[in-house]
Amino acid sequence: MSDHIYLDYNATTPVSLEVLDAMVPWFNERFWNAASAHTLGMVARDAVEIARHQVADLIGAHPNEIVFTSGSTESINLALVGALGSSSGRTGIVTAATEHKAVLDTAAWLAERGAYNRVLPVTASGEIDPEMLVGSVDEHTAVVSIMAANNETGVIADLTGPVEAARRFGALFHTDVTQAVGRINFDVEHSDIDLASLSAHKMYGPKGVGALYVRRNVQIEPVIHGGGHENNRRSGTLNVAGIVGFGVAAELAAKQRDSDAERSLQLISELVVGLAGQLDGVGVVAESTTRLPNTVNIRFAGADAEAIMANAPTVAVSSGSACTSMFPHPSHVLMAMGMPAEDASECLRFSTGRPTTSKDVTEAVAVLVPAVTRVREVTR
Numbered sequence: 001m002s003d004h005i006y007l008d009y010n011a012t013t014p015v016s017l018e019v020l021d022a023m024v025p026w027f028n029e030r031f032w033n034a035a036s037a038h039t040l041g042m043v044a045r046d047a048v049e050i051a052r053h054q055v056a057d058l059i060g061a062h063p064n065e066i067v068f069t070s071g072s073t074e075s076i077n078l079a080l081v082g083a084l085g086s087s088s089g090r091t092g093i094v095t096a097a098t099e100h101k102a103v104l105d106t107a108a109w110l111a112e113r114g115a116y117n118r119v120l121p122v123t124a125s126g127e128i129d130p131e132m133l134v135g136s137v138d139e140h141t142a143v144v145s146i147m148a149a150n151n152e153t154g155v156i157a158d159l160t161g162p163v164e165a166a167r168r169f170g171a172l173f174h175t176d177v178t179q180a181v182g183r184i185n186f187d188v189e190h191s192d193i194d195l196a197s198l199s200a201h202k203m204y205g206p207k208g209v210g211a212l213y214v215r216r217n218v219q220i221e222p223v224i225h226g227g228g229h230e231n232n233r234r235s236g237t238l239n240v241a242g243i244v245g246f247g248v249a250a251e252l253a254a255k256q257r258d259s260d261a262e263r264s265l266q267l268i269s270e271l272v273v274g275l276a277g278q279l280d281g282v283g284v285v286a287e288s289t290t291r292l293p294n295t296v297n298i299r300f301a302g303a304d305a306e307a308i309m310a311n312a313p314t315v316a317v318s319s320g321s322a323c324t325s326m327f328p329h330p331s332h333v334l335m336a337m338g339m340p341a342e343d344a345s346e347c348l349r350f351s352t353g354r355p356t357t358s359k360d361v362t363e364a365v366a367v368l369v370p371a372v373t374r375v376r377e378v379t380r
Contacts (some may be wrong), residue, residue, distance in 0.1 A: 005364045006316045007271075009353030010151050010179060010295060015245065016204040016354075022248045023206065026241035034238045035229065044240050051247025058250040059177070059196065060187035061213050067230045068243055071210035072178040073102040075197035078212050078223050078234065079174040080106045080143060083195070084115055085221025087142035090171070092116045094136050094144045096128055097336035098153075100176055103145050104332075116140065124338045125289040126155035133165045141171040143195075148180035152318075152333040152349050153286050154295030156184065163192050172218065178202055182253035183261060183292050194218045200242065204354065205249030209242035260354060264294035267352045267361055272296060274365035279372055285334065285347060294352045297334070303375040305348050311371035315364050318349045 015023075026047070034044040049063070056063045069075045080093065080103070093107045097119050104119070111117035120132050128146065137144055144166040149156045159175060166173040174195035180186050182203035188196055195218065199210040214220060214233065227235040276282040281301030300308060305319040319331070330344035339347075352361075 004314050004316055005360050005367070007350045007352060007356065007360070007364060008316045008318050009356070010202070010349065010351035011318060012201050012207065013204045013353055014355065015201075015206055016249065016252060018252060019205055019245045019248045023241045023245040026244055030240075032240070034240050035227070044238075048238055048240060048243050051243045051250075054247035055198075055211055055250045058254050059181060059198070059213060060189050062216065064231075065188075065213055065216055067212045067214055067233045068238060068246075069210045069212055069234055070208055070239075071201070072100075072176065072197045072199040074223075075199075075210050075212035076100075076102045076145075076174075076176060077106050078220065079195040079197060080110065080145060081223050082220030082233075083143035083172045083174065084110060086219045087172075090140055090142035092118065092138065092141035092143075092171075094118045094120065094141055094165075094171075096120045096122055096146055098122050098126055098150055098155075098333045099145065099147055100151055100178070101332075103147070103176060107145070115142075122336055125286045126150060126153050126333070126337050127289065128157065128162065130161045133161055137165040137169050137171060139169050141166070141169055143172045143174055145174040145176070147176040147178075148186060148196075149177075149184065149292050150333060151179045152331055153289075153297045153337075154179075154291035154351075155286050156180070156290045156292065159191055159193070166194075167192075179292060179295075182250075182257060183264075183294055185257065188213055188215070195220070200246035200249055203249050203253045206242045206245045209239050209246045211246070256354070261293040263354075264292075264352050264356075267356055267358065268294065268296050268350070270358060270361045271350060271352075271365065272298070274361065275368065278365070278369045285339075286337070292351075295349070296351075297347055297349045299343060299347045300372050300375075301343075301346060302379065303372045304345055304379065306345075307375040307379075308348060308368070308371050311374050312367045315367050315371075318351075319345075319347065 032040040032044040034048050052063045052066045107117045146162045172194040177196045194215045196213040201207040283299045285297035330341040334344035
């Protein structure tokens with residue numbers, strides 16, 4: 001819908017034309033099953049392996065360390081459930097209160113079945129307090145899971161302390177890199193992690209395909225059984241078209257990451273300056289913290305976020321994670337950072353993407369300023 005201004009690229013991105021062109025033949029002309037033993041199956045398998053190399057190159061991994069899945073949520077489930085399943089009696093999970101619900105809900109599900117779940121608090125800037133790690137990770141911990149960059153605030157985590165804590169006690173370390181990959185440089189070898197979850201549709205690839213990075217020699221139990229695909233880690237017929245698209249999207253992300261980041265920083269700056277210049281009570285969440293270049297979470301004091309969105313229907317933004325937006329309530333991320341529920345309900349997340357222009361930002365500001373003003377007048 002061309003009359004809408006889309007500023008919600010952390011929720012999803014459009015499939016790039018290069019990705020779409022690469023995928024199309026695999027829906028019909030080359031519909032073959034990559035698990036088939038005949039020549040055409042081998043052609044499909046070769047396409048999958050090319051994509052595996054492309055995804056691996058994006059994060060500094062070896063191709064054999066990439067397991068294709070249906071997306072980050074499945075990857076996270078495979079990482080956490082699989083880590084406990086292969087942990088030889090270890091039952092502990094350590095994560096943070098600002099994690100995506102895919103992590104928190106999976107950890108809670110495992111806790112209901114006997115796991116010990118420790119959820120670390122964060123500071124007002126959304127960062128993990130290193131002192132809180134002391135005593136949280138121990139010899140009973142199977143896996144520590146801390147996201148690389150937050151989907152709601154854009155806060156980039158320093159993973160050094162959590163990784164060292166996991167290493168000290170022989171636990172696995174998993175990170176959700178869904179928002180980070182393609183937006184900042186992230187290298188699994190440099191970060192010394194064991195498991196990483198990512199998704200194609202956050203980087204201009206198709207929905208329904210993702211990957212789990214599994215460091216060589218790390219053992220995890222499969223969650224889906226039946227066929228032994230992906231080196232016995234994830235059974236099921238491979239989504240060849242989606243995987244091919246994922247590979248091309250990963251290759252493009254690696255090439256365009258720096259230029260994308262530079263443009264995003266400028267656009268986010270224009271947005272904040274434009275809103276703050278015309279409205280009082282505009283504040284950036286975790287303003288002094290290192291954040292993703294394309295993401296800003298803004299509080300409009302005295303104006304409910306859902307009401308702002310209703311009064312600015314042509315501007316597509318988010319009041320939280322897209323995965324929980326069907327059930328509106330104050331963001332668990334913002335409240336974990338110490339923000340009262342009332343203040344958290346006044347926050348909107350803005351995230352730019354490759355198609356975003358300065359004109360989009362200017363037009364969004366022109367719509368949002370009167371919308372915020374109307375909401376404040378009604379609730380005054």
